[in-house]
Amino acid sequence: MEYVIVGAVAGALTAFLTVKVKALTLPAALLAVVIILCSCVFGGWFGLTLLLSAYLTIAVVDRALKERTSSVFKSINKKSGPRDIVQVAANGIPATVCIVLYGITEERAFLVGFSVALTEALADSIASDVGVLSKSEPVSICRFKRISRGLSGGVSFLGTASSFAATVLCALLYFVFFKNMGEALAVLAFGNLGCLADSIIGDLLQEKLTCKKCGALTEKPVHCDTETVHASGIPGLDNCAVNLLSNTFAAGASVLLLIW
């Protein structure tokens, strides 16, 4: 009962603040309340701490860098402005499923899966927000050629280093709570593996579009006020789908390995 109250209060506060500062749309904030409540009820203080740390870090970094990154994201990415419910779902559902399963089964592998999913979502978000600030153009992870800043599949030293730092902090938090080195290392390893998967899927499979007017490669359906045309990747496979895929892959792989 204690956790239901704590979770509900934390959820309501987060929803109020994120909508007020326009970090989330209202439906996205309501889904966030459900995710926070589940994390707290089934994951206790650890679940709440990891989730809120990840969410708040994403929101703060996003906001702090907004002025410097928004021009890039506005031109390249499909979604700019407050994060919507689909974005929150793509980054929050795998973790929520894991923590509910942990609550039901008490199988520790699901607690690790929950932590991996959140670690990956945080690291991926940090990598793209901070990576965009890199002085040199990012390199396509599979094709090894330089591509435009902000385009999915591009990696930079700055982005990779900052996302690695985020995974170390999550693994440390896990260790502080549970004093289990093996599981903390699994969080570190699978969190990074998920980020790698995100970049590879983003590079090879995510749909890229071309602007007919200026010729730029983008992820937006409209560029220079004209409809863009398909350039590469699987039609309809956008950044949210890629996030969901890599997040599910990372969490799922860690659960399977730990159970096995």
Ligand SMILES: [Zn+2]
């Ligand atoms: Zn254009």
